[in-house]
Amino acid sequence: MIDHAGNAAAFNRDKSFAEWHNETLWHVRHKRDMARNGVVDWELLREKASAIKEHTLANLHDYLLEFEKNALRNGWVIHWASGSDLHNRIILDILSEENINEVVKSKSMLTEECGLNVFLEKRGIRIIDTDLGERIVQLAETPPSHIVLPAIHMKKKEIGELFHKHLHSAPGSEDPEYLTRVARENLRIHLKNAKAAISGVNFGLADSGAIVVCTNEGNADMGIHHADIYIASMGIEKLIPGKTELPVFLELLARSATGQPITAYTSHLIKPPPGKTYHIILVDNGRADILSGNKYGEVLKCIRCGACINTCPVYRRSGGYSYGFTIPGPIGSVLAPLKNMKKYHALPFASTLCGSCSDVCPVKIDLHEILFKLRYDAVDAGSLSMAKRLMLFILDQVLYRKSLYSILGFFGTRLLKYLPSFMVYHRFNGWGKSRDFPGIPDQSFKKWYKEEIKRG
Amino acid sequence: MSRDRIRVGLFIPCYIDQFYPQVGKAVYRFLKKLNLDLEYPMDQTCCGQPLANSGMRKESEKYAVKFWKLFSGFDYVVCPSASCVLHVREHFPDLPEDGMEGSFRGKTLEFVEFIHDILRLEKIEASFPHKVALIHGCHGLRGLRLESSSELNVSYFSKNMELLRQVRGIRMVTYDREDECCGFGGSFSVFEETVSVRMGLDKLKSLTACGAEYVTGNDMSCLMHLEGLSHRQHLGLKFIHIAEILNGAV
Ligand code: SF4
Numbered sequence: 001m002i003d004h005a006g007n008a009a010a011f012n013r014d015k016s017f018a019e020w021h022n023e024t025l026w027h028v029r030h031k032r033d034m035a036r037n038g039v040v041d042w043e044l045l046r047e048k049a050s051a052i053k054e055h056t057l058a059n060l061h062d063y064l065l066e067f068e069k070n071a072l073r074n075g076w077v078i079h080w081a082s083g084s085d086l087h088n089r090i091i092l093d094i095l096s097e098e099n100i101n102e103v104v105k106s107k108s109m110l111t112e113e114c115g116l117n118v119f120l121e122k123r124g125i126r127i128i129d130t131d132l133g134e135r136i137v138q139l140a141e142t143p144p145s146h147i148v149l150p151a152i153h154m155k156k157k158e159i160g161e162l163f164h165k166h167l168h169s170a171p172g173s174e175d176p177e178y179l180t181r182v183a184r185e186n187l188r189i190h191l192k193n194a195k196a197a198i199s200g201v202n203f204g205l206a207d208s209g210a211i212v213v214c215t216n217e218g219n220a221d222m223g224i225h226h227a228d229i230y231i232a233s234m235g236i237e238k239l240i241p242g243k244t245e246l247p248v249f250l251e252l253l254a255r256s257a258t259g260q261p262i263t264a265y266t267s268h269l270i271k272p273p274p275g276k277t278y279h280i281i282l283v284d285n286g287r288a289d290i291l292s293g294n295k296y297g298e299v300l301k302c303i304r305c306g307a308c309i310n311t312c313p314v315y316r317r318s319g320g321y322s323y324g325f326t327i328p329g330p331i332g333s334v335l336a337p338l339k340n341m342k343k344y345h346a347l348p349f350a351s352t353l354c355g356s357c358s359d360v361c362p363v364k365i366d367l368h369e370i371l372f373k374l375r376y377d378a379v380d381a382g383s384l385s386m387a388k389r390l391m392l393f394i395l396d397q398v399l400y401r402k403s404l405y406s407i408l409g410f411f412g413t414r415l416l417k418y419l420p421s422f423m424v425y426h427r428f429n430g431w432g433k434s435r436d437f438p439g440i441p442d443q444s445f446k447k448w449y450k451e452e453i454k455r456g
Numbered sequence: 457m458s459r460d461r462i463r464v465g466l467f468i469p470c471y472i473d474q475f476y477p478q479v480g481k482a483v484y485r486f487l488k489k490l491n492l493d494l495e496y497p498m499d500q501t502c503c504g505q506p507l508a509n510s511g512m513r514k515e516s517e518k519y520a521v522k523f524w525k526l527f528s529g530f531d532y533v534v535c536p537s538a539s540c541v542l543h544v545r546e547h548f549p550d551l552p553e554d555g556m557e558g559s560f561r562g563k564t565l566e567f568v569e570f571i572h573d574i575l576r577l578e579k580i581e582a583s584f585p586h587k588v589a590l591i592h593g594c595h596g597l598r599g600l601r602l603e604s605s606s607e608l609n610v611s612y613f614s615k616n617m618e619l620l621r622q623v624r625g626i627r628m629v630t631y632d633r634e635d636e637c638c639g640f641g642g643s644f645s646v647f648e649e650t651v652s653v654r655m656g657l658d659k660l661k662s663l664t665a666c667g668a669e670y671v672t673g674n675d676m677s678c679l680m681h682l683e684g685l686s687h688r689q690h691l692g693l694k695f696i697h698i699a700e701i702l703n704g705a706v
Contacts, residue, residue, distance in 0.1 A: 004648070005650065005651075008648065008650050008651045009649075012650050012654060018654070026633070033606065036609055039609070040609075042609035311607065313637045313655050314648070318651055348511075349510075349511075349644070349647060349648070350648060350651075351641070351644070352594065352639060352640065352641030352644050352652075353509065353594070353595075353641065354594035354598070354637035355594055355595075355598035355605075356594075356598070356605075356607060356635075356637065359598055359608055369546075372547070375509070375511035376511055376513040377511075380513070384510075384511065395506060395507065396512070430645070430646030430647065430649045431684070433649060434649075434653045434684075434688060435684025435685050436683075436688050438475045438476065438680055438684070441475070441476075441477050441478070444473050444474055444477055445468050445479075445481065446473055446498065448480075449480070449496050450498070452484075
């Protein structure tokens with residue numbers, strides 16, 4: 001069971017780092033605002049993007065078949081995976097058949113979701129993450145803490161030490177430029193010798209049977225072009241009708257993610273060049289269930305830009321790991337309990353429901369509203385702790401019954417007035433640890449009103 | 457409809473009733489001056505939001521029934537808390553008793569919303585010669601859209617500022633990251649204490665840096681959280697509900 005509040009408290013123990021984390025990610029949000037300012041029709045684009053995704057999801061069955069038909073015609077090998085196990089098996093089979101024992105990979109949250117790295121390593125296949133951030137967390141043997149900025153939780157010093165240990169960079173060096181060069185030189189060797197490459201997919205185009213991959217470092221392309229075998233892992237929700245709709249998303253994606261007008265590379269992979277084999281694995285892994293549940297299907301509109309994460313005031317002050325799920329922040333807090341309510345029931349409560357996520361989301365997912373509804377689901381599933389339930393039960397009794405309410409008042413106001421302060425501000429009191437209670441007035445409004453009416 | 461024919465039911469949220477009666481009084485007096493047919497149903501307690509936001513659907517629904525019984529006869533229900541109004545409008549269950557479902561939600565309004573949108577007051581008679589910072593409670597900002605939020609690419613608007621600007625002598629000050637949440641969040645403030653406090657302290661840092669004497673807003677709950685933190689830290693900031701300023705309190 002994930003204890004977000006506890007994890008958040010731990011994260012805040014290193015105060016200066018917690019502050020840095022908050023500021024740095026706010027800066028990304030700020031850059032996003034600047035980039036958005038340059039697009040007059042931003043809100044219209046969001047409407048459009050949302051509508052396109054809704055339409056595609058409503059007709060997903062047909063679009064998937066159209067995509068498959070066109071991709072087959074282009075020469076892709078198509079695989080269907082109902083779950084993560086099958087997804088991983090398919091990749092293992094492809095690699096084993098060709099006796100490949102090292103594969104390069106470029107950013108794919110889906111392979112992260114499926115636990116591909118561990119799966120392949122266990123079976124003697126080395127997997128090299130080739131995006132800088134991904135590479136850093138891979139060397140540190142930790143999962144990414146953010147879907148766009150995977151190593152944002154690490155300090156320069158830690159990265160320097162890590163690179164010194166694994167890539168033989170100069171001891172004590174923390175210079176980002178130098179460290180990047182070291183990583184690049186090392187990655188080049190892997191990329192050039194790659195026999196097989198794996199990447200995620202940003203968009204699948206049903207009308208052309210092609211995929212689009214958006215990256216900034218170009219390592220996905222380098223891997224794909226050097227390798228004889230390319231495997232694209234694609235969640236079934238990545239589909240859009242086709243080329244005509246693509247620009248709407250390209251306008252929104254990079255601006256929302258990092259504040260860039262567009263990613264440095266927008267690669268259209270249409271058909272395998274002669275002599276090469278291209279695979280697409282279409283993965284369900286719970287998506288169809290979310291869609292057919294009819295309640296939260298809109299979460300599948302997500303294009304994984306990370307904007308909701310960067311803007312989230314709770315995420316910025318609790319760090320990606322506090323969520324204990326592959327995807328942090330509001331979108332993670334929605335996806336995780338849909339996967340496993342028992343384990344992740346605390347996440348919908350790790351929010352003030354401020355709504356910034358919903359307003360920032362380029363495909364207009366009503367994130368905070370879903371978080372609210374998931375709280376109902378969490379309680380219905382009996383996930384709330386005894387202590388919390390008891391507290392809320394008492395609150396309910398006091399608030400609902402007029403008589404009790406008048407005697408005790410909200411939170412026992414009357415009581416509060418006469419209790420010595422050491423009893424009010426003890427360590428079990430979540431409110432009073434850092435906050436004072438308001439001064440207690442002589443008279444409630446209700447009482448005043450009664451007298452006011454009498455006075456006439 | 458002339459004003460004295462408009463029947464207004466006053467909903468004063470539980471925590472305002474108990475901790476901040478002066479806010480209720482300000483709203484009452486302000487509306488009274490306008491000759492509205494005003495009534496405060498005595499049997500009211502709470503709208504159930506604290507429970508709903510904590511996931512207690514079943515428990516919270518009975519509050520809606522009670523609310524409906526007390527307020528269905530009014531033309532409008534006015535309440536000085538954006539958060540409670542949002543709960544009524546968006547999270548009340550569909551009630552079987554409620555023959556005019558939808559319309560009932562629509563007639564429950566936040567105080568500023570009511571005087572700005574419905575009464576369309578041209579002039580505010582009040583004086584408040586102080587430096588004031590406005591906090592943008594999230595439920596008023598992104599829920600009721602009392603103001604434009606910084607995430608959206610829309611033209612700036614603020615119903616709060618339109619009214620506050622008319623107050624004599626007032627000097628509104630701006631500050632950093634104005635519409636980032638203050639961290640209250642209802643039961644979040646207790647169950648996620650660390651992050652809630654962190655958010656509140658960050659907000660206070662901006663508020664003290666901008667030189668404000670007073671901090672105001674549409675939600676006393678956010679102000680209560682900030683006031684509690686500020687008081688503990690001896691920051692000397694004063695907190696006041698927007699209705700108190702508009703009613704002319706000095
Ligand atoms: S939910 Fe919206 S904002 Fe968040 S990652 Fe997905 S598309 Fe981006």
